[in-house]
Amino acid sequence: MPELPEVETLRRELEPRLRGRVIRSLSTFPSRVFQLDPAVLEAAVTGQTIHTVSRRAKYLIFELDRWYWIIHLGMTGQLTLLDEPMENNGSSSSGGDTHIALVARLSRGRTLRFRDVRKFGRVMLFSRDGDGLDSRLGSLGPEPLGSDYLLEDFLGKLAQRKARIKSVLLDQKLVAGVGNIYADEALFKAGVHPARRVRYLRRWEKVRLFETIPQVLERAVLHGGTTLRDYRRSSGMPGTYQIWLQVYGRDGQPCTQCDSIIQKMVISQRGSHFCPYCQPRKPRPRPVA
DNA sequence: AACCTTCCCTGATGGC
DNA sequence: TGCCATCAGGGAAGGT
Incomplete structure (x- = not known):
């Protein structure tokens, strides 16, 4: 079950490899994990640059030009980064795996994939213009590895x-x-x-x-x-x-x-x-x- | 506000 | 071998 250490591990791995990459396209597949219309998500993040990858509690946060794109792994969520573009002639398919929720193709040939068998995970999108992120992630206590842990x-x-x-x-x-x-x-x-x-x-x-x-x-x-x-x-x-x-x-x-x-x-x-x-x-x- | 229960979801597991 | 019940749990919702 992904908890802070698992999400933080992913963050540390993804940050240097995603920073500065552009999301060329996003393909979604029907899944309960989406907190918003997947078509809206696809349109919103396409063309956006990933500036940082951060973490709050068990939420992974991709800071884009205009959005905070957020993924919670739930119980069985898996986020993998492939160094090659998806095989199969460029169309981002799920390759027959029915548990894949989304495939993002990034600049310079990298592919980010989110898979979640039990669908307790969540994919969210918040405008950077709105309220602070924290208020929208529920009332979360301090980060135990941070300076406000007192x-x-x-x-x-x-x-x-x-x-x-x-x-x-x-x-x-x-x-x-x-x-x-x-x-x-x-x-x-x-x-x-x-x-x-x-x-x-x-x-x-x-x-x-x-x-x-x-x-x-x-x-x-x-x-x-x-x-x-x-x-x-x-x-x-x-x-x-x-x-x-x-x-x-x-x-x-x-x-x-x-x-x-x-x-x-x-x-x-x-x-x-x-x-x-x-x-x-x-x-x-x-x-x- | 704090606390507790229920629900969601699917694959693995074990009993028979 | 097959079938069915049970179990795993993060977070939201709803009741007390």
């Missing part, structure tokens, strides 16, 4: 919450870009049980969580993200962070730290993985180290 803000938001910490971490208003995998991994690293109620967390536990979130995300970016099934880098290659997962998807296997068996429970309709010893239900005294 402890006092984090603690202040948590102070108003009574739900379980796992479901609060999945709420993009607290921290933007964290999804199910990295929420579980950050909770493990912080030693916090996912089902703990936020109001009963000790301050030092919240501080540890504040610190582990960017640590886990940054390390995942370093490894090109996590590929469990569908996620692919822009080259089509899988990420490699799945090797380093400590709890996600490891239920029934021994904890790498203590050999306890990793457990799984459902919180907010999401599978939540944890070590019952490293992440006790009741807080232990603060470790000396």
Whole structure:
């Protein structure tokens, strides 16, 4: 499931290779992912230059002359960049793959392709003239790898919450870009049980969580993200962070730290993985180290 | 406002 | 081998 590290990996790969390219043509194929009339999208982006590729939360943003062209990968979205123009006599077809949503042909023979099997992804277009982008992407919290990620803000938001910490971490208003995998991994690293109620967390536990979130995300970016099934880098290659997962998807296997068996429970309709010893239900005294 | 549930969507998986 | 139920989950919508 593409979360911040996967989208950021794509951004880093695409930025230098798309910057300055012109979108020569865009072909779309019927798909629920389009938030606007695909014909309008085709007309709007054709001829536009890609100035930068940025990211906000799990949204990838192509800044064009007049537009912000935005893609969210949802659950199974794949964005690949081919160095050759599409084979087959120039017409951008889907090559028989029914899951392809769009094919963009770029200047100097590059092809950008978006494929999404489960169609939870989204393709959006906003005018650069309108309101700021942020207001149109919903109420998103700070970027955990950015300079507005601040402890006092984090603690202040948590102070108003009574739900379980796992479901609060999945709420993009607290921290933007964290999804199910990295929420579980950050909770493990912080030693916090996912089902703990936020109001009963000790301050030092919240501080540890504040610190582990960017640590886990940054390390995942370093490894090109996590590929469990569908996620692919822009080259089509899988990420490699799945090797380093400590709890996600490891239920029934021994904890790498203590050999306890990793457990799984459902919180907010999401599978939540944890070590019952490293992440006790009741807080232990603060470790000396 | 916070919280919770339901829904969307399709391929993989497992039971029988 | 085939059939069917179940599962995966980001984000929006709707109810309390």
